[in-house]
Amino acid sequence: MPEASWLRAARRPQVVDVALAALVLLAVSLQFLLPERENDDELTWLGFLFAAATALPLVWRRRAPYITGILVGAATTAMTLHHAPPPDVVFGGFVVLYTGAAIGTPWPRRLMLLLWLTGASVSMTLKEHAEPFEYAFHLTSLLGAYGLGRLARIQRAYTEAVEERARRLAYESEMEAARAVARERARIARDMHDILAHAVSLMVVQAEAGPVVVRSDPSRAEAAFEAIAGAGRDAMAQLRRLLGVLKEPRGSLPPERSPQPSLAALAQLIAQVAAVGLHVEQLRTGEPAELPADVEVAVYRVVQEALTNTVKHAGATKAIVQLDWGVDELRLTVRDDGRPGKTRVQGAGQGLIGIRERAAACGGTAATGPGPDGGFWVIVTLPIETQTVG
Template sequence: MAATTIPFVVPRAPHLPEATWTAYLVTLLTAVPLLWRRRRPVGALAGVLAVGAVYGAAVDGPGQPLPYAVLIAFYTVAALCPPRVRSVTAVATASAVVASVAVLRGGDPRELLFTLFVLGAAFVFGRFADTRRAYLAAVEGRAAQLERANRIEAEQAAARERARIAREMHDVLSHAVSLMVVQAEAGPVAVRTAPERAVAAFDAISGTGRDAMVQLRHMLGVLRDGPPGGPRAPLPGAGALPELVARVRESGLRVSYEDGGAAAGLPAGVGATVYRVVQEALTNTVRHAGAGSAVVRLVLDGPLLTVVVTDDGRGPSPGGGGQGLIGIRERAAAHGGSVRTGSGPGGRGFELRVRLPLRPAEEGVPG
């Protein structure tokens, strides 16, 4: 409206007719349909053209350097309308402009060419705006999709970490508490019959508790927020199995251990898994099997490590095992291994057999 007002406030040449209020008001009406240009682009363009036709046919007033309202409405059609609508509208508008110039302006080629040029420019700018809007929408969509994928990946990583920590907590606490309970139950009997064995039982309880506290502090240190407070001891690996077997022997279970050198040089992740598997197997033997003896063997056959734990107890549980065996299967699956359980040799006792492939990629896999 400000642009269309300029020809009415600039002084005119004496030979030209005066600008009237009627001509001015009709000129301003060309801007009114633009209020609906986003909701009704074609309707707004038709309204602007209709008012312009009335002005050119019935009102003798100043002309406009540019058809401002027509250009804005035509730009909106190109930017917002679907392809078929904007194509039909473009052809109809160009035809109306050619007819208007031919009738009202005497068919001046220069004016016709200029009018078609500015209309074409408005149409091209409208298409550019639509293309940019579609591009930005696609970029925003990809960013939102990437954000969702990152969030899902973070949630899955957190779930895997929670499961790993749950396995570690279960293995540490279950093993330590089981040995401490067995030793505590044997303590009162030993006090009455063999005081020296009672002292050994209490020493075993103390040592098992201290070891459990060390491992729990390690895991809690990993979970603690903030920068690390200092170096932490590494997770126990296959090299710590002799100490584990010695602690279990103190509970009264006769345990023999054979590795044939297989425990040496294992990747850290595999070594930690082997330790936890043997720890959980011996814990189950102490708690549930009612066994007098157990055998732990590590067998290395090329790229395959087999961990075998057998006892002479009651044999497989009818329920198929609890959380401990589930944790063992999860640990083996993390390395692409397998777990088999069943009766021991000769149908006596219980046997756990875990197969773990050894590959370079196993290095660093959490146990």
């Protein structure tokens, strides 16, 4: 048998109990195997059988601790009354008291301790005529065995509590990892929607305009096709960066990637939209302040989605992107002069949901709908840091 298998077998409770019973049997047999000449106690076979009976029931000490205690107690009492020889040290009593204290219920184990203490006191008084120090030794030994059992019980309870806490922490860690994966998937889905919707919308508008002017205005047609290619390349680059995260092996170093879009990229975005024929004006009020990275990304994506909806659904000729910087918040407004109405809101439904989700993820709010003078408005309020940009 391999060494590891032998060790596992040796640690089984049944093997431990059999070995313990054998050890106690050996201990109580020593006065028969190695009798002392100056000892006046008579040695008989019946006395040996009583001594053996204090050890053999210990094989069942875990499965039936109180029955084992009764059998060992009865054998010890019989050995005491037979007195040939008397039980000098109640090894079996130590084991059953320890076992009862370690795994037993409160009242039975306390009753068992009381019976053993009483029995030992009566035996020493009536049969042994013991000296005071012998009372102290035997009774303290019984109490010590019971106390060791209580300590083992406390240690086991502490170990189980620590293990349960470790299992709970591991479960909570797994749940948090699952929530993080869900949040990341939602973020990737929003980004993919914004990137593809914006790029495809611009490409469709330019593709529809290209054939119309290909004969009458070749230069304009050429610019339209270049805009289509540019929108496609930009979309591919952003998708490559986005999907690169999903392809990374766990634990590997991330590949070099361009940073997420920020406020500085708004000018390029507006120029890209203006290439399809929509006049976009950018307005700013207040003192610009430092923005967290996720808020900058949210501003860019909201503007991108709002202008994409304008190009796809509004039939507008003009749009305004306005940033109003306050003390502790940024108010972003994107409005156009296109046609409002239910059809447009339904067509842009997924994008509008994405806008509200992005605002909520940053601790802000979003409102969309027809403007007071026509057109369509997107108003997003996001929290900012109070420190201004120097």
